[in-house]
Each structure stands twice: as C-alpha cells, then as structure tokens.
Amino acid sequence: MLTREIFSTGTFRFSAIASALSGLTTLLLFAFIYVDTAGFETSRLVRLVQNESATLAEAPAADLPRVVQQRYAADLHRATFGAVFDRDGRPLAGDMPGLPPDLRRDGKPHWTEVARRTEAGLAREQALVSARPLPGGGTLLVGRSAAELEILRAQVLRALGLGLIPGMALAMLAGALLGRRTLARISALNASIARIMDGHLEERLPARATSADALDRLAASVNRMLDELERLVREIGGVGDDIAHDLRTPLTRLRARLEGGLRRSPDRAALAAVVEAAIGDLDQTFQTITALLRIGEISSAQRRAGFARVELAPILREVADLYQPIAEQKEIAIVIEAAPALETVGDRDLLFEAVANLVDNAIKFAPANSAVRLALRRGEAGPVLSVTDAGPGIPPEEREAALRRFYQADRSRRGQGHGLGLSIVSAILRLHGFRLAMRDAEPGFSVEIVCAEAPPISGTDSNGS
Amino acid sequence: MLLATLPTQAGPEAAMRQAQLLLVEDEAAIAEEIRADLDSRGYAVTCAPDGHTALDLARTRRFDALIVDRMLPGVDGLTVITTVREENIAVPVLVLSALNAVDEKVRGLKAGGDDYLTKPFALDELAARVEALLRRPVETRETVLRVGPLELDLIERSANRDGREIELLPREFKLLEYLMRRPNQVVTRAMLLEDVWHYRFVPQTNLVDVHIGKLRRKVDAAGEPPLIHSVRGAGFLLGEGGG
Numbered sequence: 213m214l215t216r217e218i219f220s221t222g223t224f225r226f227s228a229i230a231s232a233l234s235g236l237t238t239l240l241l242f243a244f245i246y247v248d249t250a251g252f253e254t255s256r257l258v259r260l261v262q263n264e265s266a267t268l269a270e271a272p273a274a275d276l277p278r279v280v281q282q283r284y285a286a287d288l289h290r291a292t293f294g295a296v297f298d299r300d301g302r303p304l305a306g307d308m309p310g311l312p313p314d315l316r317r318d319g320k321p322h323w324t325e326v327a328r329r330t331e332a333g334l335a336r337e338q339a340l341v342s343a344r345p346l347p348g349g350g351t352l353l354v355g356r357s358a359a360e361l362e363i364l365r366a367q368v369l370r371a372l373g374l375g376l377i378p379g380m381a382l383a384m385l386a387g388a389l390l391g392r393r394t395l396a397r398i399s400a401l402n403a404s405i406a407r408i409m410d411g412h413l414e415e416r417l418p419a420r421a422t423s424a425d426a427l428d429r430l431a432a433s434v435n436r437m438l439d440e441l442e443r444l445v446r447e448i449g450g451v452g453d454d455i456a457h458d459l460r461t462p463l464t465r466l467r468a469r470l471e472g473g474l475r476r477s478p479d480r481a482a483l484a485a486v487v488e489a490a491i492g493d494l495d496q497t498f499q500t501i502t503a504l505l506r507i508g509e510i511s512s513a514q515r516r517a518g519f520a521r522v523e524l525a526p527i528l529r530e531v532a533d534l535y536q537p538i539a540e541q542k543e544i545a546i547v548i549e550a551a552p553a554l555e556t557v558g559d560r561d562l563l564f565e566a567v568a569n570l571v572d573n574a575i576k577f578a579p580a581n582s583a584v585r586l587a588l589r590r591g592e593a594g595p596v597l598s599v600t601d602a603g604p605g606i607p608p609e610e611r612e613a614a615l616r617r618f619y620q621a622d623r624s625r626r627g628q629g630h631g632l633g634l635s636i637v638s639a640i641l642r643l644h645g646f647r648l649a650m651r652d653a654e655p656g657f658s659v660e661i662v663c664a665e666a667p668p669i670s671g672t673d674s675n676g677s
Numbered sequence: 678m679l680l681a682t683l684p685t686q687a688g689p690e691a692a693m694r695q696a697q698l699l700l701v702e703d704e705a706a707i708a709e710e711i712r713a714d715l716d717s718r719g720y721a722v723t724c725a726p727d728g729h730t731a732l733d734l735a736r737t738r739r740f741d742a743l744i745v746d747r748m749l750p751g752v753d754g755l756t757v758i759t760t761v762r763e764e765n766i767a768v769p770v771l772v773l774s775a776l777n778a779v780d781e782k783v784r785g786l787k788a789g790g791d792d793y794l795t796k797p798f799a800l801d802e803l804a805a806r807v808e809a810l811l812r813r814p815v816e817t818r819e820t821v822l823r824v825g826p827l828e829l830d831l832i833e834r835s836a837n838r839d840g841r842e843i844e845l846l847p848r849e850f851k852l853l854e855y856l857m858r859r860p861n862q863v864v865t866r867a868m869l870l871e872d873v874w875h876y877r878f879v880p881q882t883n884l885v886d887v888h889i890g891k892l893r894r895k896v897d898a899a900g901e902p903p904l905i906h907s908v909r910g911a912g913f914l915l916g917e918g919g920g
Contacts, residue, residue, distance in 0.1 A: 488910075491799075498797055533848055534874065537887040572882055 227387020231380045238376050246368045250361055257340050257356045260292070261321040265342045265354040268294065273346055277305035280352075291357045293328065293339075299349030306353070309334065312341065317351060319344040326355060397427060413442045458500055466493040503632040510562065510639040521666050522560045524595055525550040528586045531567045535575060543580045546571075550588040554595040556663040558644045566640040569633040570599040570659050577603035582656075594665035598658050605657025611650045637661075696741040696811055698722045701731040701757060702773070703749050711744070714800040715807065728752025735761055740768055742810045744803075747774035747785060755788045762789035769810040773798075801911035805863040814858040822857040825917040827896065827904055829857050838896065838904075848873075849892050856905070861916035863908050889913055 271279045280294040284306065287293075295306025303309065307329045315324055321342045327334050341355035400418050407415045416438060419431035473486030532546045539546050556563075567586075574584045582602035589596050641648050647662040698720050702708040705726070712722045723740070725731035728749045735743065735757075743761070747754040758770050772790035774781060785793045792806050815822070822829040826839045834850060836843040845853065855873050856864065866885040870876040893905040906914045 494797075502795075534880075534884060537891045538882055538884060540891075541887060568880060572880060576882070 224387045224391030227383055227390060231383030231387070234383065235376055235380045238379070239372070242368060242372045242376075246365065249364060249368075253361055253364060254340075257360075258321045261340050261342050261354050261356050264292065264294070265319060265344050265352065268352055268354065269344055269346075273348060273350070276346070276350075276352065280305040290328075290330075291359065293355050293357070295353040296346075297351040297353065301351075304350070308353070311343070311351060311353065315341060315343045315353075317343040317345045323358070394427075401431065408438065413438075413445060455504065459497055462493045462496045462500075466490050466497075469493065500632070503636065507632065507636055507639045510636065510643055516643065518559055519557050520560070521555050522558050522563060524554050524556060524563075524588050524597060524663070525552060527560070527564050527567055528588055528597070531564065531571050532586055534568065535571050539575050539584065542575060542578070544575055544578050545583040547583050547585045548587075549585065551590055554588055554590060555666040556595055556644075556646075557666050558646075558663070562640045562643070566637045566661065567597060567599070569637050570661075573633055574599050574601035574603070574659075577601060577605075577657075579603060591662060593662060595663045597661040597663065600653045600656055600658040602656040605652065606650060695719065695721045697739065698807065699725060699731065699734055699738075699740040699743045701725045701728070701743065701745045701749065701754065703727060703746060711800070711803065715804065718804055720807070728754070728757045731757050732760055735766055735768070736764070742807060743768055743770045744807065745770055745772055745790070747772055747776060747781070755785065758785075758789045771803075771806055771810055799910065801863075801908075802865050802867060805865045805868065805911055808862055809859065809864070809868065812859070812862055815860070816858075822854065824857050824860045824915060825904060827857065829854060836896075838898075838901070841898070843895050845892075845895065848888070849895070852888060852892055853896070856913070856915035859915070861914065863911050863914050865912035868912070 268276065268280065268283075277296045280296050284290075284292065284294050290307075293306060293308075295308045296304040297311055298304055301311050309327060309329060312324050312326050315322060319342055321340045323338060324341050325336055326339045326341060327336050329335075338358040339355040340358065341353060344352045344354075346352055397418075404415055404417045416435045417431040419428045419435060421428075424432070469486055469490050473483055473490075477483040477486055528548055528550050532548055536546060571584065571586065578584055578601040585598070585600040587596075587598045587600065589598075638648060641661060645664060649660040649662060651658050651660070696719075698715060700708060700711055700715075700722050702711065702724070703726050708724050708726070712724055715722045723734060723738075725734055728751050731743075731745070731749075732752065734740075743758075745754045745757055749757070752760075754772065754774075758772070761768065761770070769791045770789060772785040772788075772793045773796060774785060774793065775796040782793045782795075791810055794803060794806055820830065820832045822831065827836070828838070829836045829850075831854070834845075836845055836850070836853060851873055852869070855869070866883075869885050869889075870880075889905065889907075893903075896905055897903045902917070904915055904917065906916070908914050
C-alpha cells in the first residue's frame, strides 16, 4: 500500500541514483580490468606464436612436416597448432584442410577464422595465426586458439553479474527502507498540519530535541512560527470581538432611540431631539472607526521614510499648552520637568499625538486639585518621556491588556473618547521601535515612553562654525 | 437677482449674487442630500455624476467653487482637479473622500485641491468649508484687524475692545486672529484644529470648545453684547449681531 509512495520519497530516489552511479563505476572498473587483461593475454599469445613460428622455421625444410606433426599431435588441449602446406596449398602436416583464404604470408600473427579437423568433423574458430613462406614455395602456419580469451571474457562477465546485480539490489532495498522511515515521519507531520488547518492552533509538529536531524530542525522552526501565528491569531480574534462589541453598543442604542422616537414622539420638536441624539450616536461610531483606521494607518511601515531628528522638550511644552485650558477647568496643574537638548529620530507629528493621548488620559483620570507631570530625562537607552498623574492608574495585571485596542480601565467611565488612546500610542511606539512602560509613581501612576537616542551629528555638522 | 446672470466679477456684487457650485459625486443619495442642503443655504448647485460630465461643465460654465469626490467612475476625482488646474480654470476646489489617511489628504491638496473633507462629514461642516472657500480670509495690508468694537494689533500683539485692554496668551492671540480674519463666518472645530494648531488628528476631548470658552470670557466681558457665538452643531462665529 505504501510501496508507490516509498518509490516517490526523496530518500528512495537518492539511494536509487546512488546505486546506479556505483553500478556504473563497477561496470567501468570491470571493463578496464577486462581490456587490460585481454590486452596482456593477446600480446602473450602474439609472442608465443612468433616464437613458435621462428623455432619451427629453423628446422630443415624436408623434416618440417614431420616435426610439426610430432609437436602438436601430443597437445591434448589443441590450443596451439601448426600446419605445413606445399606450394599449391595442399596440407603436408597438421589438422587443417587448407590455408585460410585471406591470410597474408608475412610471418606476423593475425586474427582470423580457421577450420580444423576434429573427431566430430570440421570446426571453425577464431585464432591468432602466422603464415611464414618456406623456401621452395611452401607455407608454415602456426596458430593459437582464442578460446582462452573467450573464457576470460565469460569469467569477467560472470563476476560482474554476481557482484553488481545483488549489490545494486541491496542498495535499492536500503533506499526503500530509509524512504519508508522518512515517509512515516512525513505522514506524521502531515497529520499534524491537517489538524492545525482544522483549527487546532495549539497542535505542534513532532520534532525530536535530541539527535535532531534536518527534518527535526525544520519542524522546530515551523513550530516557532506556529507559536507566533497562534499568538497573533488569538490577539486579532480578541480585537475583532472588541470591535464588534464597541460598534454594537452605540448602534443598539441608536436603534432603540429611533424606534422609541418613531413610536412616542408627540411632535416635531420631540422627534428632532431624537434625531439629534441619534446623530450623536452615529458620530461616536464614526469616531471609533476613524480611530481604528488611524491605527492601521500609523502601523504602515512606509511612514518611517519621513523620520527625522526631533527635539523632545518642545513637544512637551506644546502638548501642555494645548491641554492647559482643559486642565484648568478641572483645576489640574500641568507641570513640566524637561531636561534640555534631548533628541530622538522619528515622526514629530506622531510623537506629538502619542504624548497628547497620554496627557488626555492623565487629565481624564486625575482627581481635581492634583498635578499632571510631564517629564523628560536622559535614560540608560535614550531619552525617556513620562506622563504622571495622581489618579488610580491601571492595575498591574491589566497593563498589557490596556495596550490592546478598545481597552478602558473602567468601562463604565467611558464618556468622551473612543477608548483607543493607548492603542494609538502603542501603535506609534511600535512604528518607532520605542518602548512603553507603566509604573506606580507612589503616589499616582506614570506612563513612560522610552525613546531611542538620536545618533551623534555627523562630522560635517560639528566641525563647521 | 439681476446680477446673477452677469459673469462673475470681483467686488461687492459677488457677495450678492447666488454662488454657483459644481458638485461631483457619483453616489446619487449623497449627492441629493448635499444638493438639497446647500440649496437651502442659498447656493445654486449643479450635480455631475462622473468625471467626464464634471470636466465638460467646468470648461463651459463658470463656477464659484467645485466640490469633488475623490473616487469617481471613469475619470478619477484627482484627475478632474489636475485637469482643471492645468487648463487654468481658476476656481477653488473642495475634495471629498472616504480615504482618511494623511497621505491621501496631502495628495488631494497637492493635486490642486484647496481643502479636504473626510467622509462621513456633517452637512454643517461641508457648508462651513464651502463658505470659507468662497470668502477667502481677509488679507489686509493694515496691521490692525477690526470687527465691530474689537481691535487686534498684529504688530503690538495686543487686543482691545472699546479701549478695554484684553490680555491674551500667544495661542489665544492666534485663535482670535483666525476668527477676526473670517468675520461673520462659521468656523468648525476641525478647521480650527487644522489651521490654528496644525493638528493632523482628532483629539479625544473637546479641546477646541475649552479654548474658545477661555477666549470668549476675555473678549465678551459681563454686560457686553457677545461677539463670539457658538453655532449649534457646526462650530463658532465671530461677529456683531449673532449668527
């Protein structure tokens, strides 16, 4: 059942390719051995035939047929053979009925086909043959059968078959087994992924921590990515619920108001009041939507292109100036404690907006007859802006939630505003890579913006003037 | 009324004749509401549902102001504005858009728009913006602005009402100057935030009201007829005799 898939695993394909390559190497090796050995054997036969021919040629011509007959009759293997022919090509000695037709009579060994008499009749075979002309027109022929070379080749081929084919089969088997193991692990991964896609976001891929191989390391990185995705998805889910809730509240109120007005309003003036209140509800809804879009707008990274050096103390002073009248109304004093000449790199308008939102909150929650402190000091990492009020602040366990969209420390206190102030601050700081810290100021509550230090002004600026 | 048929001229006649507005808006329901509202305020409104019609009208007739939706079928709102500007048709343009982003606003103004209003908007806000476009602020050579008994000395940075010295903080001075350059004209909270404070965002609190409240207590002392008026649902107005 799994076989088809096994053949398609990377492991199996890899081992198939590897075994094919090693088979090819073996084949080449054998071919080399064969060619080399055959070459050596051939040159040995050439020398043998030459020597034989030369030795026989020294015998007296009249004796030659007898010498040849005697010399080879005893050879049982019939590997080496000799023959003498008269000037007309008639055999005088040896087991050959005639001269091979194409043979050159130059005394040198040549490969050719010869016919020899055996007990079973005339047999043809390949042989290395030298034909030497004799004085008086006759021919001395000496040959050596190629049977030995045939045997050699057959043996090499047999060895090749015996060694190569089982070796390759073994390699393929190992590949299949390894492929099967990989396949089992991939099936496990696929099963996990299918469960995650089904909505089980908490599911993780199986990954061995000890003796981890490449696949384990890959699974581990995917798991880390899943951790981050799970966090984001849960966060967005929460935000979606919050948005729905926050839009639903004024819309529900609006609907009830319109319905009631339609039923009960006795005259035009009363109806006008209802419509006016309804428009107020709608405006609140739009305010929320605008703030949400604003957060999205702030979060788009292209705003970073407009970053420049920003001096921070003037921002504090301008925000204080803007909020002075409203603070006075609540009998709250705005106190500025700003160290001079502190700069950061960022978008001035957005930093202004962030500080304004913090001051807005501080004034909203500070008790009457207290002070809101705007401070700027040099911190370890860079300039630190802080807004401190004497209000109750946000309890430690709710501080992280406070940075999410729509959070208001006390939901019943929602009057003005969309409750997105801290979320906007948080988006602005995220864009800048700055950090927001909340702490108890004893007494009161302090929100800090930890900025990055502006890099020192380059040489061209400092050596001038 | 007779003057309404005459070509536009600079001068006092312009204020008397009915101002001609071209509204370019593809959504019929919104266009009709805007038209009816501006009509009730005494403007003559011509509607164009798309960019081509708008350009044809702008080329053949004279308008005192254009109100152009940013997103239109066919020729886009920004293209209408750039074309109008390229053809040297001198007319103030108010851009309407559902796009809130600051970048979009900057693009709208760069294309040649004179003001930018984000949807959804109150009709009062739209009317105030149109009025502001038609009545360019008083750019006097004189260094003293006067509205009724109120005097603002731009050099001395001082203010008085019938000789009564009014002590102003710098931001209050800026605010009063803005109002006095637009006498008897409704200015909205958003206009003040944008023009006086150069704000790019809407603060959560009714900051503008509080600032105006403080200024009003200084300008309109007890027993004096009020000069700074709140206009319900719209904003504020500085002038004699109320809005």
